[in-house]
Amino acid sequence: xxxxxxxxxxLNTVAKGFDVSARESARALGFEMEELGQWNCCGASFxxxxxxxxxxxxxxxxxxxxxxxxxxxxxLCSVCYNVLKRTNKALRDDGEKRSVVTGFIEExxxxxxxxxxxxxxxxxxxxxxxxxxSVKRPLGGIxxxxxxxxxxxxxxxxxxxxxxxxxxIMEDLLSVLGCEPVDxxxxxxxxxxxxxxxxTDVVERLSGNVLESAVDRGxxxxxxxxxxxQYNLEKSQAKVAERRAGYRHVPVVYFTQLLGIAxxxxxxxxxxxxxxWDVRPLLEEKGV
Amino acid sequence: MKIKLFKxxxxxxxxxQIERSSGEVLKNCYQCGNCSGGCPVSYEMDxxxxxxxxxxxxxKVEEVKKANSMWLCVGCQQCFSRCPKxxxxxxxxxxxxxxxxxxGKDHKEIRDLPVSFLEKAPQQAIVCGFRxxxx
Numbered sequence: 001x002x003x004x005x006x007x008x009x010x011l012n013t014v015a016k017g018f019d020v021s022a023r024e025s026a027r028a029l030g031f032e033m034e035e036l037g038q039w040n041c042c043g044a045s046f047x048x049x050x051x052x053x054x055x056x057x058x059x060x061x062x063x064x065x066x067x068x069x070x071x072x073x074x075x076l077c078s079v080c081y082n083v084l085k086r087t088n089k090a091l092r093d094d095g096e097k098r099s100v101v102t103g104f105i106e107e108x109x110x111x112x113x114x115x116x117x118x119x120x121x122x123x124x125x126x127x128x129x130x131x132x133x134s135v136k137r138p139l140g141g142i143x144x145x146x147x148x149x150x151x152x153x154x155x156x157x158x159x160x161x162x163x164x165x166x167x168x169i170m171e172d173l174l175s176v177l178g179c180e181p182v183d184x185x186x187x188x189x190x191x192x193x194x195x196x197x198x199x200t201d202v203v204e205r206l207s208g209n210v211l212e213s214a215v216d217r218g219x220x221x222x223x224x225x226x227x228x229x230q231y232n233l234e235k236s237q238a239k240v241a242e243r244r245a246g247y248r249h250v251p252v253v254y255f256t257q258l259l260g261i262a263x264x265x266x267x268x269x270x271x272x273x274x275x276x277w278d279v280r281p282l283l284e285e286k287g288v
Numbered sequence: 289m290k291i292k293l294f295k296x297x298x299x300x301x302x303x304x305q306i307e308r309s310s311g312e313v314l315k316n317c318y319q320c321g322n323c324s325g326g327c328p329v330s331y332e333m334d335x336x337x338x339x340x341x342x343x344x345x346x347x348k349v350e351e352v353k354k355a356n357s358m359w360l361c362v363g364c365q366q367c368f369s370r371c372p373k374x375x376x377x378x379x380x381x382x383x384x385x386x387x388x389x390x391x392g393k394d395h396k397e398i399r400d401l402p403v404s405f406l407e408k409a410p411q412q413a414i415v416c417g418f419r420x421x422x423x
Contacts, residue, residue, distance in 0.1 A: 010410040044415035048382035050311045150364035190364035197417035227410040
C-alpha cells in the first residue's frame with residue numbers, strides 16, 4: 001500500500017524526528033508514505049472568514065498536488081491536517097469558491113481527494129491489530145498521556161479523528177504498543193498555539209496546565225501529534241517546576257517516536273536526541 | 289451601568305460586515321456562557337466570548353474592537369464545540385481581526401519579535417502567528 005504524504009514545513013526541519021520515525025514505522029508495517037512531488041506550506045491557519053479566499057490558495061495547491069498522486073493524502077502535523085481537511089470541505093461545498101481558488105492557483109482540483117491523519121491510517125487502513133503484531137519492543141507499561149490539543153478534534157463534524165470530548169484513538173494506539181495510557185482532563189485543551197509569538201505568559205499557563213494535569217495523574221511521558229504543542233509544552237515545563245514543588249519533568253514526544261521504538265527503530269531513527277527532555281532514560285528504566 | 293442602544297448600531301453596516309465576514313448569526317446566541325467557560329484564554333480577556341457577543345448583539349462594536357479578546361483568541365474552537373447553537377466565537381473574533389488587519393494595522397510588528405523565537409520556534413508558529421496578527 002502506498003499513500004501520498006504531505007510533511008509540511010515544520011516536519012522537514014525542526015520536527016524531523018516526527019517525519020523520519022513515521023516513515024520508518026510505515027515501512028515496518030508494510031506500507032509506504034510517498035512524499036508529494038511538489039508541495040508548499042499549508043498556511044498553518046485555516047482562514048476562519050468565509051470570504052478569505054486568499055488563505056485557501058496555499059492548502060488548495062497542496063491538495064491539487066496530492067490529487068495528481070492518488071485519491072488520499074496523509075499528514076502528521078495536527079495543524080496541517082486541520083487546514084487541509086477544512087480547505088477540502090470548503091472547496092467541495094462551494095463550486096464557485098473552488099472555481100475561483102483553483103483558477104487563481106492555476107491548478108485542477110475537483111475536491112475528490114481524502115485527507116486522513118496518520119493516526120486514522122493506522123486505525124482504519126492498517127488496523128491496530130496489525131500494529132500490535134508488529135511490535136518488537138513492547139514499551140514496558142510506560143504511563144503515557146495522549147495529548148490531543150485542538151486541531152485534531154475541532155470543529156468535530158469537519159475534522160474530528162475521534163469524539164471531540166473524550167477521544168481515545170491515541171490511547172488505543174499507545175495500548176497496543178505496550179504503554180499504559182493515562183487519561184487526564186486537559187487532554188483536549190489548547191496549548192496556547194501561536195500566542196508563543198506574543199504572549200508567552202499565556203502559553204506557559206495553558207501548556208503548564210496540560211503538563212500539570214497529566215503528571216498529576218501519573219504520566220511519565222506526554223505524547224503529541226503537533227510540533228507547536230511539542231514546542232509549547234517543552235518550553236513551559238520549566239515554569240511549572242518553578243511554581244509546583246515536587247513537580248517531575250516529563251519528556252514530550254511525538255506518537256510516531258514511541259511507535260517507531262516499539263517497532264524496533266534505533267534511537268537515532270526515532271529522532272530521540274532532538275527532544276529537550278530525553279525519553280531514553282525512561283525507556284531504559286522500563287526495560288524497553 | 290447605563291448603556292444606550294441605537295437601532296442604527298444594532299443593524300448597522302459594521303454588524304452586517306461582522307456577520308458576513310464570520311459566517312455567524314449573532315441572534316443565535318442566547319448567552320448561556322458555555323463558550324466563556326470552555327475558552328482557554330477567557331481568564332485573560334477584557335471581554336470573554338459570551339460577553340463580546342452580547343456587546344455585538346447590542347451594536348457596541350467599538351468596545352469589542354478595543355478589547356484584547358480578539359487578539360488572544362487562539363482559534364481552538366472550544367467555544368463552537370460547547371455552544372448549543374453552534375455559534376463560533378472564534379469565527380467572530382477572526383472577522384474582527386480581519387477588519388483591523390485589512391486596514392493594514394499590524395497587531396505585532398515583525399521587528400519586535402525576539403530572535404530566539406524566530407530561530408527556535410516551529411515554522412508553523414511563525415506562519416500562523418503572522419496570519420492572525422500581521423497584516
